[in-house]
Amino acid sequence: MPHYYVKSEANDRGEHVVHSEECQFLPNEDNRKALGDFAKCETAMGHAREEFNSVEGCQTCCPDCHSG
Numbered sequence: 265m266p267h268y269y270v271k272s273e274a275n276d277r278g279e280h281v282v283h284s285e286e287c288q289f290l291p292n293e294d295n296r297k298a299l300g301d302f303a304k305c306e307t308a309m310g311h312a313r314e315e316f317n318s319v320e321g322c323q324t325c326c327p328d329c330h331s332g
């Protein structure tokens with residue numbers, strides 16, 4: 265199972281993007297929070313929502329959780 269992270273800095277829509285550890289767009293260590301190891305990005309999104317009000321799945325590594 266991949267480890268998931270949520271970016272600490274919001275994007276221009278105020279959303280905090282969730283990435284898996286292997287994503288080429290994974291934020292630097294000082295700009296992300298570790299969420300844990302999950303089989304599905306949906307689970308990671310749930311944990312990210314406990315940290316931030318507005319979250320979004322990365323289009324590249326979490327397409328199933330990306331709402332567009």
Ligand SMILES: [Zn+2]
Pocket residue numbers: 282283284287288289290322323324325326
């Ligand atoms: Zn990503």
